[in-house]
Amino acid sequence: MTETLPPLPRTVLELTGADRVTFLQGLISNDISDLDGRLVYAALLSPQGKYLADFFLTARGDAILMDLHRDLAPKIAQRLGMYKLRADVAIAATDLAVGWGTGDAPDGALTDPRDPAMGWRHYAVTPVVTGAPAEYDALRVAHVVPDTLVELIPDQSYILEMGFERLHGVDFKKGCYVGQEVTARMKHKTELRKGLVQVEIDGAAPVGTPIMAGEKEVGTLFTQSGDRALAYLRFDRAGGDMVAGGATVRWTA
Numbered sequence: 170m171t172e173t174l175p176p177l178p179r180t181v182l183e184l185t186g187a188d189r190v191t192f193l194q195g196l197i198s199n200d201i202s203d204l205d206g207r208l209v210y211a212a213l214l215s216p217q218g219k220y221l222a223d224f225f226l227t228a229r230g231d232a233i234l235m236d237l238h239r240d241l242a243p244k245i246a247q248r249l250g251m252y253k254l255r256a257d258v259a260i261a262a263t264d265l266a267v268g269w270g271t272g273d274a275p276d277g278a279l280t281d282p283r284d285p286a287m288g289w290r291h292y293a294v295t296p297v298v299t300g301a302p303a304e305y306d307a308l309r310v311a312h313v314v315p316d317t318l319v320e321l322i323p324d325q326s327y328i329l330e331m332g333f334e335r336l337h338g339v340d341f342k343k344g345c346y347v348g349q350e351v352t353a354r355m356k357h358k359t360e361l362r363k364g365l366v367q368v369e370i371d372g373a374a375p376v377g378t379p380i381m382a383g384e385k386e387v388g389t390l391f392t393q394s395g396d397r398a399l400a401y402l403r404f405d406r407a408g409g410d411m412v413a414g415g416a417t418v419r420w421t422a
Contacts (some may be wrong), residue, residue: 175297177305180242181265181292182235184249186257189233189338193226196252196329198352200343203260204228204411206255208236208279208290212328214247218351221245225290225318225340227279234292236267238317268296269305283336284312310394313367315340319376320365320391320399329355330401363388363403370398380408380413390418 184193186337193201199211205228212223222245223235246260253260269281275297281287289310291297308314312337315321315331318375329352333339341356355361370393379389380400388402390413402420411418 170279170360172317174301176266176268176296176298177290178239179236179267180239181263181267182246183229183263184233184235184240185231185259185261188258189361192256192258193233194343195345196249196347198333198339198346198348199337200340201226201233204233206279208282210282210334210336212338212364213248214348214352215324215330216347218327218348218355218385219324220321220328220331221248221320221323221329222329224284225291229292234263234265235256236290236292240318241323246261264294265292266294266296268298270297270299271304271308272299283314283338284343285314287314306392310367310397310399313365313399315365315399316392319407320401327355328352330361332365355374362405363401365391365399366420369396369399369419369421370400370413370416371396374414374416378413378416379409380418382409382411387411390414390416 187283197211197213199209201209204226207225208225210225222237222241227234249260268291269288272336274289275291278291280289280291293394307360309316313332321331374390376391378390379386380390385406388400389408391399407420
């Protein structure tokens, strides 16, 4: 019997109206001047530059589709509505689901812009899904791709520490957006002292377990796949054999 694989835990919002592009362009971290036939990965930030949500955007007819985690969708739709003011924009949930896979893509699928290894995404009422959740997490760990509400924590994470520049989720030439000043300052005037990295791990520990180097807390353990895991580390303190619960963690810069 062929296993029925679940779609990703996502909601697809639809933005319509004459101002939909300019409205989003002034709010989000990436440039969406060209959405035809492709996905753009971006984030919405707080005025203080902290992550609120990440999402994929594409054009479909006279609408923009926004693919985001289902648990954040109501709050983000509400927040976008607050920003709307008099702009000609309408925001509504759709009945589309999000499929994904690697290898040969079905008709209408779009390449994941974060990393070619992450495959494609497919939007339909009944989407094509060829990859299992464990495969998705394994790819994320292998290519250091954070996930919403796991490594990416609303009101806590900074997108540059989470790798958004490498993952094509931020454009430094697009002009102003909410949180842009803080993000630009982190890019041009400081050296990142913390960030998301891949580590080796012996044993297992729950997501969110503190990572200790001796008596000092140096980071947090996140998604694990086999003998590798994602960890958020303070670079100047991390190194050698570290401990996360009952697991041993090693990071090679």
